[in-house]
Amino acid sequence: MQGPLGLYNYWIVIVLMMTGFYIVIARPNLIKKIVGLFVFQTSVFIFFITMAKVEDGTAPIIQEGVNLYSNPLPHVLILTAIVVSLATTALGLALVVRIRESYGTINEDDIHVQDEAS
């Protein structure tokens, strides 16, 4: 695919990223926010992996008779980033559980009301 159509992959990935980003900033439910972050980050991973693809290349595991491989570096970066995303998700959800225990709600609007009252 030549011309601007050769970028279609990136455009769809951007739509995906923005879906996640929208969930984070528009939804008052705390678990939904964490889900949004997860979707946002996963879409960024897709962005990186897309950039690593080389046409007609194969997975970067050296084999006899193959001489075109996809770029291994973004794969490594994303392996690290996936772990970071897991760590964020786990911590975020732990915070949500504690917030629910002390506020009785996981809705941001309700929490604000309670904080204003105190």
Added chain:
Amino acid sequence: MEHLINIVLLGLLMLAGFAIVRTKSLLAVAMLTSIYSLLSASLFVVLDAVDVALTEAAIGAGISTILMLAAIALTSDEEKAPRHTPLLPLFVVIATGAALIYGTLDMPRFGDPAAPAHRHVAPTYLQDTPTAIGIPNVVTSVLASYRSYDTLGEVTVIFTAGTGVLALLGFRPRRRNTEDTGRKKLVILRVVAKLFFPLILLFALYVLFHGDYGPGGGFQAGVIFATGFILYALAFGLSNSQQLIPHQLLYVMAAAGVLIYGLVGIASMLLGGKFLEYQVLANDPVTGQHVGILLIETGVAITVAAVVLIIYYGFVSRRPAPGDI
């Protein structure tokens, strides 16, 4: 053909994404998130990132979903509608998206072999790995040797998450036989779990030690290892699974993995090299690389397995909020 699969998967991802926005039931959202993650793992396979696909499937579709379900069980399932109309967020998102699309216009087209990213540093990794490191999986060689310091950081991140969950949710070992009543019906699950438990652990070891040659490595192995124990806990109850690994041991394991990694670095310093310079660990540089990579991958696997279990136990041993689910 590859383009077709690519487009179909991306389309499904969009569907899943929009469904996540629209769905109100959080349990359904958790499952959709899992599907989203699994779809992206499939996409990674199409895009040649097999290592990433394995990790995404294990972490995103597996562990993250379990954690979300556990958190929902401890909180509540319904989502209230937002109080304000989401005009400002919509504006921010559209502006950000427009900026990103503007940024794509000068990007090299998808799959272009002449893109600068494939011309500068990456070819060195592909050319040098067989001789300098002596393993075929270039992702492992970059991860565990060329950029091993990032991986040390990654282990530290996951260790931080484990410590954080411990600090937030605590970790209370259950007494025996408090929850085993009413689980008599699970005979089939238990038989299968018993059958699979050793196989999962065996598979984890395979993924760990085969990481030099195929997709896999310490991180994936650690997650799979922990999954075995989570399966056991689901089938036989929390207290029984905690009999298998005492929680003190989990602390020690979580710390030990990071320590193994760090000490490999310190050892290479003491032997006259730089931090994490594996060449000095053996007489022959390539053997040194092998030793170093194996040691640090083991360290990664130990910490990851322990931390994932700590996080899982942290969530599950918390008492559910009263009045829900």
Added chain:
Amino acid sequence: MLTENLVALQVVVPLIFAPVCLLLGKSRHAWACALTVSWLALGIATLLVTRVATIGTQSYAIGAWAAPIGIEYRVDMAGALIIFIIAAIGAMVMSYARRSIEHEIAAENSGYFYACYLLCLTGLLGIAATGDAFNMFVFLEISSLSSYVLISLGTTRRALTAAFQYLVMGTIGATFILIGVGMLYMMTGTLNMMDLAQRLPGVDDTRTIRVAFAFVTIGVSIKLALFPLHLWLPNAYTFAPSVVSAFVAATATKVGIYVLLRFFFTVFGIHFSFVAMHVGEILMVLAVVAMLVASLVAIFQDNIKRMLAYSSVAQIGYMILGISLATSAGVTAGMIHLFNHALIKCALFLCMGNIFLRLGSVELHDLRGLAQQMPWTMAVFVIGGLSLIGVPLTSGFISKWYLVSAVLDAGLWPLAVLILLASLFALIYIGRVVEAAYFSKPDPTAKKVREAPASMLIPAWLLIGANLYIGVDASLLAGIARQGADILIGAGVP
């Protein structure tokens, strides 16, 4: 072996001892471990600064893989200054921490606390030392994740929501940085900062690089709480445990500013950042608004920790203002203020820790007449406050002096007036506290309190001592800052 590996040890020592701290558990051993490591880090940092000052920029190839292939640690004068202030604040805060932590954090959590503290220290030092864009992201996440945990350990439930808010905003910021770094990699094929600086001029008129610049800038701005992206900061500083407020306020945002400096000057180069992208003008407006609005908001706060938090947002404005001038004098002023503000804010928040330990509150109306009961603590507050205002013989005066002269050098005298106006606001909010503590009658029903223990007073006084020393003789600091600024500004041309 020690000297050539100094740069790596600076970060690796706290990293390795964090798990040890976790294993030591709830006992005082964990504190002793964290304390020893903090002082060790300070020792290493001192050696590092002298080494950089004598033989110049330190480059260290981790794993012996040369720069663009492997990860490089690169510490120049600017980096060394940041590393030193982080390590110094870390050592002071840890010396102070034991009593305060026993008071504010449940005993079963103290082991986790010290482990997270060391991880946070590791992350911050790692950011300052690294010369690799992606490695910076990883260490940014280490420091961020651990600071979310540290903040969530505060005494009230609002600490939890504050930490959650910080987590969401911080993760958005980090993801933006990741997108930006990805685009940079896409166009250049490298992640090493020096290599990026060399390869970017060939592609820097592309739309991709411009967007990458914008995303990195916005992402880092969230982390450093640049107005109007500061929304996470007031709650986080107010509801965190006192020790954490002191540590995070003095280090985390400073490291954010350092990251911004690195990207503006080293990676993108002064020409691209300030001439092509006009980031200077945008930052200048935001900085001035932050200075004035946040100072004004601070005046109306009754919780003193919250007041200090807003004051931090304002002070970040001063630093950014200096940087936005993009002159040697401006960046020097920014770095001097960065150093001084770390000293000042740390001392002030430690003060709040003392008051909270004895009084159980940091609300303004509970402080009436406190100066008689806690004279030493309040004296720290007064000197710190004077420093914040910028009274001569304090370090704050030095920062303001350099900043105002840099602004005048650039011919922007209205800005100098605005700086003085913001200082006037600072005078008001500090004045409110001083008025309550020294000149109000104590509430007759209020309980009598004792002065804070010496273990908590000495670190605060050490910081104040350093502050006064700089106020009298700033030549050493100014020299180092100027050297750092010159390297940064000249770094665009390799």
Added chain:
Amino acid sequence: MIGLAFDILSWVSLLIGAIFLLVGAIGVLRFPDFYSRLHAVSVSDTMGTALILVGLMIQGGLSMVTVKLLLMFYFMIFTGPTAVHALAEAAIEGNVKPFARKTGQ
């Protein structure tokens, strides 16, 4: 000739497997209650994946790939039905009532 026969066999197997999966998916959407949906998905899913794996094994011939596919087959045969069984048990425990048409309508 043999090659062609194997190819046809494998494709038939793949196609029938895919049809099974499709039917299962339609069943999940169209059936009225939890238990019948579970029925639709479990039976067709197990059969569908099994057929697809067989089709792939024929393609793979006698190689390491086939051994791995065989292992997958083994795992699928066990985990699929077990998971569905556990789901049904959980549904009963959670008082999910089967759909029943009211008499007299």
